[in-house]
Amino acid sequence: MREKLTPNTIRGYAREVANVSVPEERAAEIAPEVEALNSAVLDTAARLDLNDEPGQFPLALARNRYLRGKTR
């Protein structure tokens, strides 16, 4: 069960890790935004394979050019 991301977590991370200033009001806006983005990845990442890697995307572009063996 994932816990809700709180503005306090955002403010703490901003101070302790990111080294950026985030007012309390803004942290309350950022928290749900980050939670939604992270959730979208978490819900999809189960489809990744051990051998997937970030540098494969140009190859995916190239192979998808030749769908059905020819371009129109």
Add this chain to the structure above:
Amino acid sequence: MSSDITRLTLTGVAAAIRRKKLSSVEVTRACIAEAERVQPRINCFIALEADEALKAAKRADLALRRGAKLGALHGVPLAHKDMYYRAGMISSGGSKILRDYRPSVTATVVERLYGAGAVWLGRLNMAEFAANPTGHNEHWGHCRNPWHPDHITGGSSSGSGAALAARTCFGSLGSDTGGSVRGPAAFCGVTGLKPTYGRVSRFGILPRAWSLDCVGPLARTAADCARLLRVIAGEDARDATSAAEPVPDYERDLKRTIKGLRIGVPTAYFYDGATEEVKAAMRASLDVFRSLGARVIEVAPPDVQRLLALGTLINQSEASAIHSRWMQTRPQDYSAVFRGRIEAGFFVPATRYLEAVMLRSRLLDEFVQAVFAKVDLLHTPVTPAPAPTIAATDAKTAGDVLRLLGAITRNMRPLSYLGIPAASVPAGFSKGGLPLSMQLAGRPFSEALILRAAHAYQSVTDWHTRVPAL
């Protein structure tokens, strides 16, 4: 009259210069006159470089008289979003922070355009660091829509869309990370193309999000875009992500038929929130394609909302890395809107970012199978509504950004995540006189097919020829 000249297309004016019907100096003077006339109303230029442009035009005319070998853009005035580097020359990125920035390199695309004979007319307005889809800019002044100056141009290539619609130049480079070519093209009623990721070199341009940034042309017609793309496309040893794919003769391909072309209409997502007049314009454009012999087929794109979220996560993560130093040391020099566009990126774990990057290949495979195994092109509205007013989209705080601006780019950003090419093509006008545009997207490296379909459409419609009364 200068307006007669500036209403020509890019390919038309290039042919007129080559045949000595017009000189480059005449054409450049006409563009400068139009730019000076409309600038107070639409603020599309950050810097009009009239003296240097006229010198370049004189050199072009001299070369023509001497019988020099001519490039495809010989003597044609172009102006670009202010993020294309020229060594030693200011490139502001529409920002306060880079107001006096003089890069030490020249962009590959700039070298290619001017190697083909183009005349540099000036630097165009843009959203701060290419990060706003409206055209607002608190540092350089808002860019305004030539069709109705109370309305936005779209962004981030705001000046490119406005300058072309106002007939101040014949072509322009924009950049598209999540819709920044297609949005301004759509709202200003010109033609714009986001090529496949890697199709055009990114060397020497201001970065927005490396994994998504695409350099793309805006012009008044698909044929003009084809000319520009042919010049700028192709592998570049200075950009590790540029593709080694051969560059087709896009203009020659325009002459081929679209009879039998399968055009896909999405059954989900892309029409959410669309106004009735947008829907009507899209239906009418599909009727035009049918009349040209194309087949219109419904397709179900897989979970587009997820693509939107993953693209946004990459976009914000990379942008926050690019701006991390200045966000720590001089946050006051960014607008609240800019901060709102990137701040979430500081709080995304590296693990999630890398997963989003890795998922691109799988989700691209899935999308291509679901959509492009059934159709050749996907047809959607670029935006669900015509350009809103500047006042209605004036985000005052970072928190306003998502609420006010998310709808503008929702149909474009998912395709940016997939890295596939997509064009914005004028397809009508609203009752209020604002342009409505369709998006045509295709498989990776299918720019020739997209441009051919757009050209066929423009051969039997006149939306792209209409000129705003400024």
